[in-house]
Amino acid sequence: xxxxxxxxxxxxxxxxxxxxxxxxxxxxxxxxxxxxxxxxxxxxxxxxxxxxxxxxxxxxxxxxxxxxxxxxxxxxxxxxxxxxxxxxxxxxxxxxxxxxxxxxxxxxxxxxxxxxxxxxxxxxxxxxxxxxxxxxxxxxxxxxxxxxxxxxxxxxxxxxxxxxxxxxxxxxxxxxxxxxxxxxxxxxxxxxxxxxxxxxxxxxxxxxxxxxxxxxxxxxxxxxxxxxxxxxxxxxxxxxxxxxxxxxxxxxxxxxxxxxxxxxxxxxxxxxxxxxxxxxxxxxxxxxxxxxxxxxxxxxxxxxxxxxxxxxxxxxxxxxxxxxxxxxxxxxxxxxxxxxxxxxxxxxxxxxxxxxxxxxxxxxxxxxxxxxxxxxxxxxxxxxxxxxxxxxxxxxxxxxxxxxxxxxxxxxxxxxxxxxxxxxxxxxxxxxxxxxxxxxxxxxxxxxxxxxxxxxxxxxxxxxxxxxxxxxxxxxxxx
Amino acid sequence: xxxxxxxxxxxxxxxxxxxxxxxxxxxxxxxxxxxxxxxxxxxxxxxxxxxxxxxxxxxxxxxxxxxxxxxxxxxxxxxxxxxxxxxxxxxxxxxxxxxxxxxxxxxxxxxxxxxxxxxxxxxxxxxxxxxxxxxxxxxxxxxxxxxxxxxxxxxxxxxxxxxxxxxxxxxxxxxxxxxxxxxxxxxxxxxxxxxxxxxxxxxxxxxxxxxxxxxxxxxxxxxxxxxxxxxxxxxxxxxxxxxxxxxxxxxxxxxxxxxxxxxxxxxxxxxxxxxxxxxxxxxxxxxxxxxxxxxxxxxxxxxxxxxxxxxxxxxxxxxxxxxxxxxxxxxxxxxxxxxxxxxxxxxxxxxxxxxxxxxxxxxxxxxxxxxxxxxxxxxxxxxxxxxxxxxxxxxxxxxxxxxxxxxxxxxxxxxxxxxxxxxxxxxxxxxxxxxxxxxxxxxxxxxxxxxxxxxxxxxxxxxxxxxxxxxxxxxxxxx
Ligand SMILES: Cc1ncc(COP(=O)(O)O)c(C=O)c1O
Ligand SMILES: Cc1ncc(COP(=O)(O)O)c(C=O)c1O
Numbered sequence: 015x016x017x018x019x020x021x022x023x024x025x026x027x028x029x030x031x032x033x034x035x036x037x038x039x040x041x042x043x044x045x046x047x048x049x050x051x052x053x054x055x056x057x058x059x060x061x062x063x064x065x066x067x068x069x070x071x072x073x074x075x076x077x078x079x080x081x082x083x084x085x086x087x088x089x090x091x092x093x094x095x096x097x098x099x100x101x102x103x104x105x106x107x108x109x110x111x112x113x114x115x116x117x118x119x120x121x122x123x124x125x126x127x128x129x130x131x132x133x134x135x136x137x138x139x140x141x142x143x144x145x146x147x148x149x150x151x152x153x154x155x156x157x158x159x160x161x162x163x164x165x166x167x168x169x170x171x172x173x174x175x176x177x178x179x180x181x182x183x184x185x186x187x188x189x190x191x192x193x194x195x196x197x198x199x200x201x202x203x204x205x206x207x208x209x210x211x212x213x214x215x216x217x218x219x220x221x222x223x224x225x226x227x228x229x230x231x232x233x234x235x236x237x238x239x240x241x242x243x244x245x246x247x248x249x250x251x252x253x254x255x256x257x258x259x260x261x262x263x264x265x266x267x268x269x270x271x272x273x274x275x276x277x278x279x280x281x282x283x284x285x286x287x288x289x290x291x292x293x294x295x296x297x298x299x300x301x302x303x304x305x306x307x308x309x310x311x312x313x314x315x316x317x318x319x320x321x322x323x324x325x326x327x328x329x330x331x332x333x334x335x336x337x338x339x340x341x342x343x344x345x346x347x348x349x350x351x352x353x354x355x356x357x358x359x360x361x362x363x364x365x366x367x368x369x370x371x372x373x374x375x376x377x378x379x380x381x382x383x384x385x386x387x388x389x390x391x392x393x394x395x396x397x398x399x400x401x402x403x404x405x406x407x408x409x410x411x412x413x414x415x416x417x418x419x420x421x422x423x424x425x426x427x428x429x430x431x432x433x434x435x436x437x438x439x440x441x442x443x444x445x446x447x448x449x450x451x452x453x454x455x456x457x458x459x460x461x462x463x464x465x466x467x468x469x470x471x472x473x474x475x476x477x478x479x480x481x482x483x484x485x486x487x488x489x490x491x492x493x
Numbered sequence: 494x495x496x497x498x499x500x501x502x503x504x505x506x507x508x509x510x511x512x513x514x515x516x517x518x519x520x521x522x523x524x525x526x527x528x529x530x531x532x533x534x535x536x537x538x539x540x541x542x543x544x545x546x547x548x549x550x551x552x553x554x555x556x557x558x559x560x561x562x563x564x565x566x567x568x569x570x571x572x573x574x575x576x577x578x579x580x581x582x583x584x585x586x587x588x589x590x591x592x593x594x595x596x597x598x599x600x601x602x603x604x605x606x607x608x609x610x611x612x613x614x615x616x617x618x619x620x621x622x623x624x625x626x627x628x629x630x631x632x633x634x635x636x637x638x639x640x641x642x643x644x645x646x647x648x649x650x651x652x653x654x655x656x657x658x659x660x661x662x663x664x665x666x667x668x669x670x671x672x673x674x675x676x677x678x679x680x681x682x683x684x685x686x687x688x689x690x691x692x693x694x695x696x697x698x699x700x701x702x703x704x705x706x707x708x709x710x711x712x713x714x715x716x717x718x719x720x721x722x723x724x725x726x727x728x729x730x731x732x733x734x735x736x737x738x739x740x741x742x743x744x745x746x747x748x749x750x751x752x753x754x755x756x757x758x759x760x761x762x763x764x765x766x767x768x769x770x771x772x773x774x775x776x777x778x779x780x781x782x783x784x785x786x787x788x789x790x791x792x793x794x795x796x797x798x799x800x801x802x803x804x805x806x807x808x809x810x811x812x813x814x815x816x817x818x819x820x821x822x823x824x825x826x827x828x829x830x831x832x833x834x835x836x837x838x839x840x841x842x843x844x845x846x847x848x849x850x851x852x853x854x855x856x857x858x859x860x861x862x863x864x865x866x867x868x869x870x871x872x873x874x875x876x877x878x879x880x881x882x883x884x885x886x887x888x889x890x891x892x893x894x895x896x897x898x899x900x901x902x903x904x905x906x907x908x909x910x911x912x913x914x915x916x917x918x919x920x921x922x923x924x925x926x927x928x929x930x931x932x933x934x935x936x937x938x939x940x941x942x943x944x945x946x947x948x949x950x951x952x953x954x955x956x957x958x959x960x961x962x963x964x965x966x967x968x969x970x971x972x
Contacts, residue, residue: 015856017511020579024511027583028503031590032496045602052606053628060614063858070855074587078848081603085593093600098592100499104506106589108553110801111510113577114564121572123524124560127531135539149532160639171694191674194696215650217673217696322589323844365802369557376549377494379542 015067023067030071031103035086039463042440043087045080052081083443088464089472092445094260094288095390095416095460099320105373106322109366116364129158129368136315136327136371139294139380143306146329156329157336158367162287163208165312165328168336170199170212170252173281173309175339177251180279194218198243199252202231202266204259206285212254219248229262229411229449231255233270240278252281255308257301258289261447261456262411262419265289265301272307284311287326291318292391292415295384301414309335318416320378320386320462321370390416390459393469397457400473406480410449416459419449422480426453435479442472494546502546509550510582514565518942521919522566524559531560562922567943568951571924573739573767574869574895574939578799584852585801588845595843608637608847615794615806615850618773618859622785625808635808636815637846641766642687644791644807647815649678649691649731652760652788654818656730659758673697677722678731681710681745683738685764691733698727708741708890708928710734712749719757731760734787736780737768740926740935741890741898744768744780751786763790766805770797771870771894774863780893788814797895799857799865799941800849869895869938872948876936879952885959889928895938898928901959905932914958921951 015023055077085096116125133156134149148155159165178193194217201209203222213220221239223231240250253275255266268284275282284305290313292298305311312328315321330336378386394416401407401420410419421429430453433446447456457472494502534556564575595604612635613628627634638644657672673696680688682701692699700718702710719729732754734745747763754761763784769792771777784790791807794800809815857865873895880886880899889898900908909932912925926935936951 015579017515017579020582021507021511023579023583024507024586025504027586028500028507031586032500032503034590036496047602049598049602050606052603053610056610058610058613058628059617060854061858062860064861065855065858067856070852078603078607081601081606082591083593083599083601085591085601093594096592096594098590100494100496100502103499103586103589104502107503107506107510107582107586110582110585111513111577112561112564113575113801114562115572115575115802119528120562122560122562122564123526123528124531124557127529127560128557131532131535131537134537138538149537189674191670191696194673195668195670215694217670322592323594373549375539376544377546379540379544381541382543 030074035098035463038084038087039089039468041079041082041084041087043084043089043443044437044440045083046440047081052077086461086463087443088461088468089442090460091457091472092443092460094317094458096323097316097318097320098322098462099374099378101373101377102320102322102370105369109369112366114366116366122366125366125368128366128372130155132368132371132375133157133327133329135375137329139383140290140302141293141299142311142329145306145331146311148333152331153333154329154331155333156327158364158371159312159326159328160324160364161208162206162285162312162314162326163211165310165326166206166208166254166283166285167212167215168328169254169281169283169310169312169330170216170218172330172335172339173199173252173283174216174218176281176335177249177279181249193249196247196249197251198248199254200236200239200250200280201254202229202256202259202264204229204231204261204264205254205256206260206287209254209285218251225264225266229259229264231266231271233267233274236271237274240274240280250278250280252283254283254285257284257286258292258415260288261454262449263289263415263417264411265414268304268307270304272304276307281310282308284308286311286313288314288317288417289415290327291315291383292387294319294380295387298387298415315371315374318387318390319383320374325367325370386462390464393459393464393466394418394457396466397459397469397473400469404477410452410454418457419447419454420457421452421454429453429455432476432480435482436476439475439479441475509553514577514942517563517566518568518947520558520561520563520566522563522568522922523916523919524562525919526560531556565940565942566922567940567947568921569939570936570951571922571939573796573937575802576795576797576799577801577941578853578857580852580856581799581801581849584848588848591845593845595845601845604845604847607845607851609634611847611850611854612636612806612808614854616808618862619769619781620772620778621790621808624785624810625790627812631810632812633808633810634812635806637843637850638791638805638807639803639843640687641685641764641791641793641805642690644789644805645685645687645733645762645764646691646694647807648733648760648762648789648791648809649695649697651809651814651818652678652731652762653695653697655760655814656728656758660728672728675726675728676730677727678733679715679718679729679759680733681708681735681738681743683708683710683740683743684733684735685739685766688733688764697730704743704745708738708743710745710750712746712753715750716753719753719759729757729759731762733762733764736763736765737771737894739767740933741928742768742894742896743890744893747783747786749783751783755786760789761787763787765790765792767793767796767896768894769806770794770862771866773798773859774866777866777894794850794853797866797869798853798862800853804846804849865941869943872938872943872945873897873936875945876938876948876952879948883956889931889933897936898926898933899936900931900933908932908934911955911959914961915955918954918958920954 114122119126130148144150145152146154181193197218199213199220293302310330314326316323316325397418398413593601598605609627616626623629624631625633660672676697678692678699772781789809793805795802795804876897877892
């Protein structure tokens, strides 16, 4: 395929993509097929000779589309949103075409520099403390990670490195591994599984702090555990607090946790993967109060800020903490501007991801982005009211942003059955969570194109299935 | 921006991209600017209100392009290639549009399943042993990682987990961390820095095995180190062999290393990040002999197989080794087809990357891909002959694939000066490496569009700068 053909096929592809996104709501949101469906639909080996482009595009509809869970359908309410917007898609095309691998400043200065400045822009939108902004006299700054999981891992590794150095200054005879074996990390029992994975990878203990009735970690609970562990000769070194937990979008009390972390020399990382985007709105910014205590902070613009996957924004208060934990400079990576770029993440290679931020920020403007957040929160509130108005249902956690946790009053089984019916209907898509031992349905406003009518329709659909379910239950009880 | 505007802007972007790639050779391949250049060119905060699309695209030329190192210029000979092709770019647009986050089968069945089948296709192209192919009765299979660094880390962590379990079966009183402190990994002194990083992250010791005169690790050297370490009470558990090292594209002798690894219960990972693509050609496949001893194998189609970044292909002989090392299943990730997809990598979220493989394999066919590899190897040989014909220069390592290591006979300083001139001229771009303490220039065939005339031109340019350099030297010696 030469440039001429690419011009033609590329334009067809733009139409295909626009068509797909405009009409995705007409597709069943969740696929109806058996695991392993795909293998039998395509050859078992690559072709020797080129195939025609038409055949490949035909296979998109025959092979791929039936197996897609349509994350951008306005009837998709599962997990958390995967951001998508046209400006980000255009920027992504550019990033692919430029195709530089940004592992160092020299490998593409614009890539490294735009990233730093975009994270300053974003940090200012969130009103992060100056110490996190690179374009100040401070020592902090931001970097784009692929995912929140990588950000958490990086923060834990940096904390581990710092803890070892600190301990070795007063007990210089202790080996690194000896210290590892005494390190303890803390996170909420509601935290994302990536936190536990990070500890597993780093080879350190992790303890799950119990939460209060709002599923939030409080200072007292952390303090108690830390005291116990210190008494047992362990070394508390890291806390990952969550703002907007995955199950219920709960907010750990970072104003309480922060002083404890700072006082005990524990690294405080804040994972706001989903909720972080909301902090660009003044009315939600108070949820971030306490950020000044944090050593690192992370959220995913690729979840809720209209920037297509992957783009996870991470800030650290002291860049050298992260860089220092990993620096290794073979000659082929050396160049004259070592400090900027590189060494901040697990993969060395990376796409030119900041272009997506640049396009989205400029095409929407801060106000456009705020409007997006507010609209989605309002839709969640709308759904919440529908649930509250139906006495058969209950709301299971405070609705702060775009997630509504709800359930039928009654047994877990009842709710499991309801969810099974919803999933099988393929009209809307949800996933469950567990809260205080109860099986709960999570309803999240996901697609950029979700409107009030989709919420109304979704609720009607849920109540319809519930009604059928209850009828069936009554029947089985009667006979 | 609505779908209508996206259709228009998207088509303009296709033209911009085609135009960029068609004419990239006219741009200076390496930027001429000072670190920090970008910050002063753009505002220090995001705009409140939307800006015009035209302004943003104007800034592409004003702000971004001057700061790009053009990896796809035919005059780019640095690092290793970053793959790029039109079919992969089209597939990438689709992947962005579908925008599913493939962290589990249910999150998008097609994403998980196409990936498995594409890695079977690719595995067969490489004639991998059946034990690595998922569509057989075996226990192995492939997965797409973002980068080779992540693949290496995953293999080391899986090996660590396996080693701990094994040691604990015969010394059940040893704690995990105690075992960690005795584990030793091995890799070549020529290995990529990501191997050392993986060990650092995993908290285990790593030893660098010295290489022979071809910069390859041999069985004897490994064996000797392993014996020493065992005698010292340590537990050898992991070897990362490289096929195609970063400095000189050397090949560790895996037929010698394999039996040692298997005999000593050490996990053998093979990192063929760059060279792996060549193994689709029968004439280069012998370089992979010994693969049957490996537990895991990895190479980057995003380097040399025309699949745009990111796409790193990894195979393991026993899927459960990798999955077992990390499995954690909160309720919101549970679904009915647990085994396929997910849990094979550090990030949970991932793009629909296998679409790129599918498009590239089908649009090129195996023969088209082989032709690409062969052409680039031939170009490297062409450059090698030019160097060999000039008595002032020497070739510093056998030219097996697309990399030529060469230098001016004489001091390191002489070569450093030559490289500095080359870099500053911005007509071609190279990076150096160090071999046996000598400063060496690496000349790699990178861009898909590099032709003989670019090689000839590059050589002419190098000799021209050399001549000027020698003249200058003579002058300074004389006076
Ligand atoms: C609170 C929280 N942290 C981390 C993650 C993981 O995000 P990623 O896929 O970017 O690693 C999620 C994903 O939903 C999340 O909700
Ligand atoms: C031999 C080798 N291994 C690993 C890597 C790292 O690759 P990645 O950027 O995909 O992590 C490279 C990069 O050049 C390499 O040459």
